[in-house]
Amino acid sequence: MSQYFEISETSLGREIFGPLGGIVELGAVADAHPEQSLENVSLIDFVTRHQKELDEELSTIQRIGNFTSATMAVVDELGWHRSHEITAPSLLLWSGGIEEFSPQLSDPASVRRMVRTGGDLQMTNFLHALVSSATYRQRPVAATSQMIIHALRNAASLLGRDTSDSAYSTFRMWRVAFLPQILMPSAQSPSATKSGYRSFAHALEESFTS
Template identity: 40%
Template sequence: MTERGLAYDVFGPLWSVLDLGAVAGAESPTAFVAAHRAELDDLLEAVREIGDFSPGTMRLFERQGGWNDRGGGSAEVTPESLTLHSACVERYPPDLTDPAALRRILRTGGDLQLTRLMDGLVGAAVTRGTEADRGAALVSAAVRGAAALLGRDGGRAVADVFRMWRVASLPDALRPDAPTPEAAREGFRAYAHALADALDGPGPG
């Protein structure tokens, strides 16, 4: 996969996280990004290191995320986007005036997009050859930052996301009939082990 392809696997769910965070905070995406610029910059620095992404690739996040051209902060996240971000947990069009429906969308969307973000980060790290112990710490930092943008407790959220990723995404790379090259399989295992060592609590299960 190309460098840009790897980056899009990270940027896509991160764009979704920002949309969800904006809706949760009753802000436009542009206003939300502006209010959280410092936290987002720290997160993006971890992303850059994980994937060894070039400045040109990193600029795609800003340019294609559209933060600078959304009508001065007047645009809103559409019901269509929210439906897709949350895997259609609500029938379209969702009733966004119903607090329970909106809560389901935001929680389901947050779970899904954070898990996809971790998968994209690990995939980029494995492909680009980022060493697992160092890379796992960066992955954790990036996911922690993204979770905080959704108003979640960072430390607990990273452990929760790791467990979702381990059962929902990792098997697709490691199952016997997967097309994953053997070297990449070992890379995914190394990241799974490093993340587990850092995030799993004591005890056998």
């Protein structure tokens, strides 16, 4: 019997592609002029300009999770890379409700706050999903950790952030927000799962601080 909880490959992929879609939307808004209204922000223009980075990101994700083409097709199912309107309520969801839902939600100051907070939240969710996939798919720690860092830096670039600083800050947020509930003795995680997350946390820290 496997020492890991059974999680389907498709579910692991969805956990990655969800926050990545948020990063793309948030990145499109961050890339626009600060005073530009959301209705004039073109997601498809942003995707077109960053198509090379997005293709590279998806290729890296596929290698991290050793995903099949069927799992990667979930991206097309979700459709966040296709043309659609970016709305203030969607930014509110990506940012975890940092603003109050009100008629002022589309004000520039509120939008900027949601973009900053949403970037932090979705980067952290993205990292957790990457490590989870690598852990449950039992990927080699040393090589996969480097791919995870590469994917994280690429995501930071989509948000218009300093790639090295943002990646390390995301790692620090992730290890205190997610790891205790998995690694503490009281956690119900199987020992192999704890060992996997711990190994990736150690390898990532060593890479960031060496």
